[in-house]
Amino acid sequence: MSEEKQRKMALRRDAGFRKPKEPAPNVYGPEYAMSFACFTCKTAHKRHFDVPPCDYPKSMECPVCKDKMANVGRYFKAPKKSDESQWKKVRFLVDHGFLFQHVYELKEDGGHYRVDYPKTLSEARDFVIKYKEQAWQVPL
Ligand SMILES: [Zn+2]
Known part of the structure; x- marks a missing residue:
């Protein structure tokens, strides 16, 4: 075996030793x-x-009322407690499988872009029909 080859193998072995065996906690x-x-x-x-x-x-x-809570993701901003109509909209969306996951509209050229979530309950009624193929099954 050539010296050069031995050197490369040693380098690779050292690099291997530096790798943590377990994935870092809190990845x-x-x-x-x-x-x-x-x-x-x-x-x-x-x-x-x-x-x-x-x-x-x-x-x-x-943790408070023991009712089931829905995972509405990282970007959910809760409406004010007093904002009944916004909470109704959120409930409606979740009931129809829209948990604030990304929803996409297909473009004619084959691409797709992300669509915004509806701002009102009446917009939400159209939204859940239009994007029903992208709805999730939710065990609520
Ligand atoms: Zn509760």
């Missing part, structure tokens, strides 16, 4: 906290789990 840090919305309390709770975001539970028990 998915607190920035991956998801909001869970409770429709009974009309509030959202942030939760962080040490699993990839796609493995987060779709629902969990509300």
